[in-house]
Amino acid sequence: MLKLQAESNVPTQFGEFRMMAFSEDDKNWMPHMALIAKDTDLEKPTNVRIHSECITGEVFHSKKCECGEQLDSAMKYMQENGGIILYLRQEGRNIGIINKLKAYALQEKGLDTVQANLQLGLPADDRDFSVAIDMLEQIGVKSVNLMTNNPEKIKFIKDSNIGYNSRIPLQIKSNEASASYLKTKRDYFGHLLDDENQ
Ligand SMILES: Nc1nc2c(ncn2[C@@H]2O[C@H](COP(=O)(O)OP(=O)(O)OP(=O)(O)O)[C@@H](O)[C@H]2O)c(=O)[nH]1
Ligand SMILES: [Zn+2]
Numbered sequence: 001m002l003k004l005q006a007e008s009n010v011p012t013q014f015g016e017f018r019m020m021a022f023s024e025d026d027k028n029w030m031p032h033m034a035l036i037a038k039d040t041d042l043e044k045p046t047n048v049r050i051h052s053e054c055i056t057g058e059v060f061h062s063k064k065c066e067c068g069e070q071l072d073s074a075m076k077y078m079q080e081n082g083g084i085i086l087y088l089r090q091e092g093r094n095i096g097i098i099n100k101l102k103a104y105a106l107q108e109k110g111l112d113t114v115q116a117n118l119q120l121g122l123p124a125d126d127r128d129f130s131v132a133i134d135m136l137e138q139i140g141v142k143s144v145n146l147m148t149n150n151p152e153k154i155k156f157i158k159d160s161n162i163g164y165n166s167r168i169p170l171q172i173k174s175n176e177a178s179a180s181y182l183k184t185k186r187d188y189f190g191h192l193l194d195d196e197n198q
Helices: 065-082 095-108 113-119 130-139 151-158 179-187
Strands: 003-012 015-023 032-039 045-050 083-086 143-147 163-167
Touching: 015 130, 032 065, 032 130, 045 065, 045 095, 065 083, 083 130, 095 113, 113 179, 130 151, 143 151, 151 163
Parallel strands: 045 083, 045 143, 143 163
Antiparallel strands: 003 015, 015 032, 032 083
16 A cells, blocks of 8 residues: 655746655655645646656656656646646556666667567566556545546546546657657557657
8 A cells, every 4th residue: 555655845947846755665765756736726627647757768868758758748737737747666667677778679679669578578568557546546636637648547547436537638749769669659559649740
């Protein structure tokens, strides 16, 4: 069971967020995080972004994916409109950074993101979003406008006690390095992405 271990207000370049750390015990140095923009009204459908960790994209500005830009764009949106970002420690769709780099090495040899995971004997996507539901319940969110292109996340919300109100698309323009990754997301995982951005 996840427990709120600590919380504090933190000013960022986008504005101030109440940052909360959730984990099962306080020895966990990689807790899931909730960032609540000020003026977030939990009585109305709440804008929510469920975001999976990507150290290469968010910290090191990798061009292979759009995670860093998605996170920045979500932080900006939540400051402007109110809302919550759940930052889940699910690096590499939960296979971890070591396996993700191994998968990238296979991608250099021509495999796509899914084939690379499978070749490593790992699932294409090993994430379970029930931690997000747990966090939303503990925060007191009743229903959400979910910021995502991933139908799997929508399904998780619909199958939970949290109400699903609407989807907020979060589409970043692709570059040469990320185009094939985005194409796989659309073709294999059924992500709701427009053609012109592939
Ligand atoms: N295994 C693996 N993981 C990747 C790869 N590229 C990005 N990721 C991870 O994918 C996760 C982000 O998931 P995405 O599938 O890009 O997007 P999503 O969160 O499912 O969907 P959106 O809500 O629309 O952003 C992060 O944890 C990244 O580290 C890759 O080539 N292989
Ligand atoms: Zn990424």
